Amino acid sequence: HVHLQESGPGLVKPSGTLSLTCAVSGGSIISPNWWSWVRQPPGAGLEWIGETLHDGSNIYNPSLSGRVTISIDRPYSRFSLRLNSVTAADTAVYYCARVATQATKYRIPGALDVWGQGRAVVVSS
Amino acid sequence: QSVLTQPPSASGPPGQRVTVSCSGGRSNIGSNAVSWYQQIPGSAPKLVIYNNNLRPSGVPDRLSGSKSGTSASLAIGGLQSDDEADYYCASWDDSLKGVVFGGGTKLTVL
Numbered sequence: 001h002v003h004l005q006e007s008g009p010g011l012v013k014p015s016g017t018l019s020l021t022c023a024v025s026g027g028s029i030i031s032p033n034w035w036s037w038v039r040q041p042p043g044a045g046l047e048w049i050g051e052t053l054h055d056g057s058n059i060y061n062p063s064l065s066g067r068v069t070i071s072i073d074r075p076y077s078r079f080s081l082r083l084n085s086v087t088a089a090d091t092a093v094y095y096c097a098r099v100a101t102q103a104t105k106y107r108i109p110g111a112l113d114v115w116g117q118g119r120a121v122v123v124s125s
Numbered sequence: 126q127s128v129l130t131q132p133p134s135a136s137g138p139p140g141q142r143v144t145v146s147c148s149g150g151r152s153n154i155g156s157n158a159v160s161w162y163q164q165i166p167g168s169a170p171k172l173v174i175y176n177n178n179l180r181p182s183g184v185p186d187r188l189s190g191s192k193s194g195t196s197a198s199l200a201i202g203g204l205q206s207d208d209e210a211d212y213y214c215a216s217w218d219d220s221l222k223g224v225v226f227g228g229g230t231k232l233t234v235l
Contacts, residue, residue: 036224038170045127046162046170046213048224061223095169102176109217110224111160111175118169 002027004096004116012090012123018083020119022096029077030054034099034107037070037081039092040118047092051099052079086123093118128153129214129227136233142202145230147214149195153225157217159197161190164211164229174199201232209234 008020022035029035037049050060052070060068069082083090097112130148137143147159161174172181174190177197187202197216201208214227 045229046215046226048215048226050223059223062221100172100175100181108160108175109157110215111158111172112162112170113172113175113181115169115171 002098002114004098004114006094006096006116006119008119008121010120010122012086012121013125014087014123016086016123018081018086018090018094018121018123020081020094020096020121022079022081022116024077024079024098029072029079030074032101032105032107034059035070035072035079036097036099036112038095038097038112039090040095041089041092044092049081049083049094088123091121091123093120095119127228128218128221128225129216131212131214131227131230133228134231134233136235137204138235139204139206141204142200143204143232145199145201145212145214145232147197147199147227149197149216149225151195152220153195153216153218154192154197155195156219159190159192160215161188161197161199162213162215164213165209166211170213204234206234208232 005023034051036051067084072079096116098114100108100111100113158176162170164170177192178190211229218225
């Protein structure tokens with residue numbers, strides 16, 4: 001079974017950069033699956049941040065585009081999130097997740113079938 | 126303000142059937158498949174329905190999904206106490222070019 005685990009600082013200063021990594025185990029990161037980041041502010045709903053594929057292709061939430069970068073590190077079987085110029089509004093639990101496929105190769109947009117446990121990040125001075 | 130609209134709450138007694146609705150538009154639900162997630166407070170979301178009405182392995186058939194036009198629904202039959210959770214719908218939006226979520230529905234088993 002594929003397992004995902006987020007890691008990174010739990011506290012980031014305003015105007016700084018939020019950096020998180022998601023380790024993929026129990027399966028290959030070089031697969032037809034896209035790999036995603038989703039966040040959830042305290043007491044609020046889910047927000048899709050973006051996705052990446054093993055070849056470096058990316059799709060980002062337009063509302064965050066310009067501040068967000070998702071990259072993949074194939075040798076270490078992990079992918080990362082960087083969010084620049086953070087404010088208190090970026091305080092959230094950040095989840096990494098795998099995008100499901102059908103027929104083992106076609107991405108199913110919006111269907112995230114494996115999730116990490118989440119990493120709480122607070123933006124505060 | 127979420128792109129997909131869900132009622133904030135739903136409830137029912139044990140054994141009953143409850144339906145959670147998700148309303149969108151032509152660029153999202155009207156053109157793309159819908160997924161549903163169950164989230165127990167303090168835990169990560171869990172995919173329970175994808176491609177409108179398919180269940181991942183391990184999800185009981187008491188949960189079912191449907192879609193009609195620009196709306197979708199999640200039905201939970203034979204309510205149990207461990208069905209108490211927040212439920213979210215999601216879909217791709219062709220105009221926004223991204224995944225959009227509903228605001229979530231808190232299900233209470235009375």
